Amino acid sequence: MAGSGTDHLRAPQDALIRCENLVVEFPVGKSGLKVHAVSDISIDAKPGETLGLVGESGCGKSTTGRALMQLPRPTGGRVLYQGRDLVQLPGAELRQLRPEMQMIFQDPISSLNPRRRVFDIVAEPLRIWKRASGAELTERVNRTLENVGIDPAVADRRPHQFSGGQCQRICIARALVLEPKVIICDEPVSALDVSVQAQILNLLEDMKATYKLTLVFIAHDLAVVKNVSDRVAVMYLGKLCEVAPPDDLYANPAHPYTAALLSSIPVPDPRIRPSEENVLGGEIPSPIAPPSGCRFRTRCPRAQDMCAQVEPKMRQIGLGHYVACHFPLEATGPKPGAAQLAAKRAAVPARPVAPPRPPGTQAF
Amino acid sequence: MSRKVVSGPDAPGRDPNAPLLRVVDIKTHFKTERGTVRAVDGVSFQLDRGRTIGIVGESGSGKSVLSRSVMGLLPGRNVIREGHVVYEGIDIVGFDSHQMRNIWGSEMSMVFQDPMTSLNPVKKIGRQITESLHEHLQMDKQEANDTALALLSSVGIPEPAARLEEYPHQLSGGMRQRVVIAIALACGPKILFADEPTTALDVTVQAQILNLLQQQQHERHMAMILVTHDLGVVAGRSHEIAVMYAGKIVEHAPTNSLFANVRMPYTEALLNSIPRLEYMSHTRLDIIGGRPPDLIRPPRGCSFAPRCRYAQPRCIEEEPPLMEGDQPGHTYRCWYPVGSPENLEAYQRNIVAGRTATGAPVEAPVTIDAGGRF
Known part of the structure; x- marks a missing residue:
């Protein structure tokens, strides 16, 4: 894995946001060494699509998300937004595009200014961009707050008077108020309790429909990513392993790393014994001196000599399903994770899909 | 103060045939300026040797306070702690911290959520492990070092001899949690409290640590109280669950x-x-x-x-x-x-x-499955 290549990208005119051969490196003090945070990653998202980026800590998923926003500008590669290369764009022109691209962060409480009232927090983008004032400003802020399930009557309170889940709703309102086209969600539910997590995931789905958003959803929890994504990219140590539609990825993981990730998820069902043999040994290597060839080879059960020599490229193995591996797992037959996954699927009946609820309503 | 009040086989009242741990109607309330917070309000359970109980709840449900209350790890002031914690037939609720020192580490020990803050950043790992070996088992230096080495290799730390001389910041999160587990296991406790032991870790490392805990528990015939917010973590790894x-x-x-x-x-x-x-x-x-x-x-x-x-x-x-x-x-x-x-x-x-008795809205479900349940 851990390969490069651009075979998995769709036609440039179809993508709203697309990055090609993205490289982000950070210097290590004055030693001359570099942290290879993101190494040659290419991803794209069509309008209205949710792209899920998943991987363990240190795999570069947050850095990728921030590089898309030019925070900071990447070391190399291109980031195309509606066909324009943001990396080459002068600062003033980039700033004009900022209202169309917003971010939601992991910790909702620390990403809100504790000294400001919720109304002012959500109104600030409108004031900065002079999009509204007076009664119209109030109306737009209140409507956005209502959409995310916050009663505008409490908008004169400050963030500490709200719970974590409500603060995340306020962050979402702040991101939505300018009616952006793209929102980068960086671990938006990792700091929340499971019951609140479900509320926020449902809210993001509703808001995506209401505001016709394109989302880049970054998370370490595969089940969460599967729930919201239209396409999932698995990352490891600054490289892409596998890109696929979520249901296919989870049913037929082709990359050994994806299979290992899937089998390490604890399942809330005692009939499924936690697997002992598929647990990945060792730890993620240092991004300062990443392994040669395939970066996953040091922990890969299928690694051969070739993996140390030649870096695998992204190649297609199914409809919309791409993998960067010299020895991918077969879609049928015995493979790590597959039997367990099949057992999981058999054990839990499929649940009916409820129709979308109008935004802002909570039901039991 | 006599040593080994409870630990010794001849401790008064100690009954090796009694249930390992019985918690009876324990209450833990905190006095605050706003009023009394009833963090744990009448909890009872029993734990037998070699068994695992999973305690599940969301933040603020009192699950961490419960485990600290059972172990007597509460702040000294503004706390009301009532009820009984009966360990091998002896009620330890009234014990002061001197008496509890004979229990902490050698009878019960705890693995905390964040391995960075539960290790001392300015002490070498070797010293942090041998501390309780000296204290409880009266080992000499050589013996304690050998035991620490054996402990580190049993929790799956590569090159254990070199690690003894390192500081916590030189290890990754998963390795630190293994060190914390080695410290907790050092004196052979009969009960291990694991308070969200894997919440700060990645999912692949979480699987490693949970497998390690299970394996150690099996080898040592230790009882475990696994506190977590994740029903998935306890589903495959506990005998019983308290929500x-x-x-x-x-x-x-x-x-x-x-x-x-x-x-x-x-x-x-x-x-x-x-x-x-x-x-x-x-x-x-x-x-x-x-x-x-x-x-x-x-x-x-x-x-x-x-x-x-x-x-x-x-x-x-x-x-x-x-x-x-x-x-x-x-x-x-x-x-x-x-x-x-x-x-x-x-x-x-x-x-x-269209609503419950408390006024919360209720929507009709979309489908009813064959079992008649919604």
């Missing part, structure tokens, strides 16, 4: 019975709100509306009633006691338990009314 809500156990059952036959609406709601790999993507998740109650002024009736879709007038008035289910050892606090005809009736009443 906590607002400082109380609201459902307690053998693990298989809990998942196969959920009775408490809160447990059901918690299970339904977890996104699962088996669901197709974009599956609508069931949510639990509202927020947990204020533990300073808990509601009069059932504490979950304001968020429960089955809530009836009785739930607001009367607090349900822990009731026995049909399955042995399965208890729950609910007047209208999930899966019962009363529950179905209550739910239908609420759907017709």
Whole structure:
């Protein structure tokens, strides 16, 4: 894995946001060494699509998300937004595009200014961009707050008077108020309790429909990513392993790393014994001196000599399903994770899909 | 002060045939400026040798306070702790910290959530492990070092001899948690408290650490109390599960019975709100509306009633006691338990009314499955 290549990208005119051969490196003090945070990653998202980026800590998923926003500008590669290369764009022109691209962060409480009232927090983008004032400003802020399930009557309170889940709703309102086209969600539910997590995931789905958003959803929890994504990219140590539609990825993981990730998820069902043999040994290597060839080879059960020599490229193995591996797992037959996954699927009946609820309503 | 008050085989009152740990109606309240927070409000359970109990709950449910209260690790001031913690026949609630020192480490020990803050950053790992070996087992330096080496290799740390001379910041999160586990296991405790031991770790490392805990527990015939917010973590790794809500156990059952036959609406709601790999993507998740109650002024009736879709007038008035289910050892606090005809009736009443007795809105479900349950 851990390969490069651009075979998995769709036609440039179809993508709203697309990055090609993205490289982000950070210097290590004055030693001359570099942290290879993101190494040659290419991803794209069509309008209205949710792209899920998943991987363990240190795999570069947050850095990728921030590089898309030019925070900071990447070391190399291109980031195309509606066909324009943001990396080459002068600062003033980039700033004009900022209202169309917003971010939601992991910790909702620390990403809100504790000294400001919720109304002012959500109104600030409108004031900065002079999009509204007076009664119209109030109306737009209140409507956005209502959409995310916050009663505008409490908008004169400050963030500490709200719970974590409500603060995340306020962050979402702040991101939505300018009616952006793209929102980068960086671990938006990792700091929340499971019951609140479900509320926020449902809210993001509703808001995506209401505001016709394109989302880049970054998370370490595969089940969460599967729930919201239209396409999932698995990352490891600054490289892409596998890109696929979520249901296919989870049913037929082709990359050994994806299979290992899937089998390490604890399942809330005692009939499924936690697997002992598929647990990945060792730890993620240092991004300062990443392994040669395939970066996953040091922990890969299928690694051969070739993996140390030649870096695998992204190649297609199914409809919309791409993998960067010299020895991918077969879609049928015995493979790590597959039997367990099949057992999981058999054990839990499929649940009916409820129709979308109008935004802002909570039901039991 | 005599050493080994409880640890010695001849300690007065100590009965090796008694249940390992019996917690009887323990309460832990904190005095604050706003009033008394009833963090743990009457919890009882029993733990036998070599068994694992999973304690599950959301933030603020009292699960961490419970484990600290049982171990006597509470701040000295502004705490009210009542009830009994009976360890091998001896009630240790009245013990002062000098007496507890004979229990901490050698009889019970704890693995905390964050391995960075639970290790001392300015002491070498070797010294942190040997500290309790000197203290409890009176080992000399050489013996303690050899034991520390053996412990580190048993928890799967590569090059253990070199690690003894390192500081915590030189290790990764997973390796640090292995060191914390080695320290906790050093004096051969009979009970290991693991308070969210894997919450700060990545999912692949989480699997490694959970397997390690299970293997060590098996080898040492140790009992374990696994505290977590993740039902997935305890599902495959505990003999029984206690679900906590607002400082109380609201459902307690053998693990298989809990998942196969959920009775408490809160447990059901918690299970339904977890996104699962088996669901197709974009599956609508069931949510639990509202927020947990204020533990300073808990509601009069059932504490979950304001968020429960089955809530009836009785739930607001009367607090349900822990009731026995049909399955042995399965208890729950609910007047209208999930899966019962009363529950179905209550739910239908609420759907017709469009709201529960507490005024929370209820929507009709989309489909009814073959089992007759919604």
